[in-house]
Amino acid sequence: MSVEAAPGLSAAGARDGTGSRSHGAATRLARASARAASLLGSLALTFLGLTAVTFFIGRMSSIDPVIAVVGDHATREIYDKARIAMGLDRSLVEQYLIYLGKVLRGELGSSVITSHPVLADLMHFFPATFELATVAILIGVAFGVPAGVMAAARQGRGFDHVVRVVGLFGYSMPIFWIGLVSLFLFYGKLGWVPGPGRIDAFYEDVLEPRTGVILIDAALAGEWDIFRNAFGHLILPASLLGYLSLAYIARMTRSFMIDQLRQEYVTTALIKGRSFVGAVWRHAFPNILVPLITVMGLSYASLLEGAVLTETVFAWPGLGLYITRSLFNADMNAVLGGTLVVGGVFIGINLTCDFLYRLADPRLREA
Amino acid sequence: MLGGPGAVGLSMMVDAQAIAKLSPRQWLAAEDPASRFQATCGSLYRAGRALLANKLALVGLLIVIALVLAALFAPLLAAGVSPLTQDLAGRLAPPGAAHWFGTDELGRDTFARTVYGARATLAIVALVGVIVAPVGLAVGTAAGYLGSAADRVLMRLTDIFLAFPRLVLALAFAAALGPGIENAVIAISLTAWPPYARLARAETIAIVRSDYIAATVLQGASTLRILTRHVAPLCISSVIVRLTLDMAGIILTAAGLGFLGLGAQPPTPEWGAMVSAGREVILDQWWVATIPGFAIFAVSLGFNLLGDGLRDILDPRSR
């Protein structure tokens, strides 16, 4: 999904245009269900497309899948039998449908390295990525939204320039590089944070994994030492990802707010005797909430991608690290399985947010 | 209005007479241009002036030019030092007089490698650009012009590819096909073209309703002619802005792939791969990873600045 979502969001509120009475609730419900159906259709179609892509990628691999199963020294007979058993003698379309059936049942094959079913592996590694991405988005929102609002309110002046520069840097930053440099600085030179990994080896396997999210589990168990240690490990990668998220969110917030502040109803608020700050937060800001939420969703989706590289640098045991390790070990099942899951979540968030975004601005419904 | 090469020649001849009377700047800035050639030159001139006035965009432009120069004249800039010569005795040397940026884990000069690394970056950027812009334009203008069923099908296709995760898909691709620049380019292009299709479609829809398109249809122009000669040229400015802004992201994705070993293969210098190689020694020999990474950052920043500047000039309403 492109990071730059559609520009120029107008006052977000359904205008019926003529000022006549709005359509009945029944019509609205019908329209809403039609749109929801359209969204589900898009989701299904896109996911199918993804499976087609992963299927073809799998086929394009130079590794002979039969040999992967029967080994190099199998006889011709065994090879042929295996080939038929794996359905490789059927047409491409049939093979795809078999593959699709398996995917829908959650059978993503087994990992060559871990020997576990890929789906189980993915479930195991998911919470770490979830933890990282969620803390990052919280940082991004907590700092990005106020920054964007204040930059728009002071457009063209000092703070606005600072926000734009900070945002620009965030857009241009290779996350793996800044991750390495930060590790070097804050861990190597300054010793402010503990090193790579999610938690010190000392504390590994001490905690009863209830949610899989170490921070939550430690808090629930009252193990504050572990909590602090985990937090120390989390803060650097989450902050860096949070910075990327912040750059995007601040930029979009600023853009939305500038559009709103140009509207006449803001002048009206001032005429009534509101302060400018009051007009900004109580009149303009509520009008951008819906598109803002979709922007946050899009940012979260892109954080999942950013996590791939971040986890590699910080040795963070999440989905990203799993995928890249499988890549290095030519574990095709794991790579493709991971691609499907990460891709599926990514697609889901993107399409839903795109849908909500269009809902908020009637003009975009046609596009 | 006359069309075709003969007529252009004629109008240029006429202009030559006009030029003789005006200074070049006056000719460019003329309020009522006498020919299409003059009008095009005039708008380029105005755009150029506006760009130069915007300091940040200028910085961006300089960075991009530096990238191109570094790629083209690498041997010259590296003062003849080879990026491939290994010197295991002198490995991991800090920046100094002999090696401006120090040496890497195999004793190769980091400065030379950084300069030569511009080639891989430029190659990827150029190749991706050359692929996605025309493909996106073609799909978008066709969808916008043909409308109804063709439009819906093409837009579904666009939406599907638009929703794919770029890096993860490129990873899977490279996993299957093996690493290398060509595969990296294909992988990135697969997910990079949809925004251009959407852009082109939106512009096409706006243009198609205009009267002058109706006039060309009445003159008997074929659909292909209309699309290529009348509609596509008008989409170009938006596409250029978008392309420049996207370049920044594409560089980051390509560098990410390089970091994971999926881009240009050793011993060819590539910035992402260099950062990865320097990862082992980051704590003690920070320059090996930091400097090439900084190059990635700088170039990406350059494209962002340039793109922002171009957008302000060419499409100010989309701030």
Added chain:
Amino acid sequence: MAPLLQVERLDVTFEGGRAPVRAVRGVSFTLGRERLGIVGESGSGKSTTGKALLGLLPRSARVEAQRMRFDDHDLLRLSARGWRELRGRRISMILQDPKFSLNPMIRVGKQIMETLRLHKAVSGAEARRQALAMLEAVRMRDPERVFELHPHQLSGGMGQRVMIAAMLIAGPDLLIADEPTSALDVTVQNQVLRILDDLVSARGMGLVFISHNLTAIASFCDRVLVMYEGRILEELPARELWRARHPYTRALIAAAPDLDRPKPELAVVARDPEWAR
């Protein structure tokens, strides 16, 4: 009776771009509890003058005057807090198009109450009561129902009446109406003007009526200022408009189409550059 508003040699200059733009030049007038019309074409500076009186011009605008007083407040030296206390409570303004000047996401009733609650400490119930009373005062049928509506559910005339209600609820002494009927259908215009007429009279308010419509101003106001390119060309009582001396004013009057005396050609104003001096 002391004048409500005193403006002496008001200058508004917009910085930026190629050269500074002098939108308002040397404008002077006083206003008591009467109705003053400011008529002029687009770009004559009339809206800018209105906004200057409320301190609503952007930062790029430089407002200078020998004198600009409202009651006993010096508008030139007013702090941000001072403006907040004046706006809505003593001076108010109606904008042109309720489609844009009302917040699309907030219910109408709440937007009317807002002005009141910003200036007076009233309970929610009391504010609601007064807002409903205002809706009745602007002759809204079924005020209770309209109170709960969103702006997009209103017609143009209804929206403008809501605007009037919101702007008058705190009881200001001076109202600036910037093209209050220009965005409305002709049939609705008169209705809104009459409501405005009644309310302004009943409350003894001062009114500055800004418009490009000479006919409306002539029938509605006591005095008329004619503006052109930032200057006041002529000032005269409304009933003596037909005896205007300045060629521009006479041209404006002549250019107005007249159903009773239809002309084969509409007169066009022949501009004398001298007027813009």
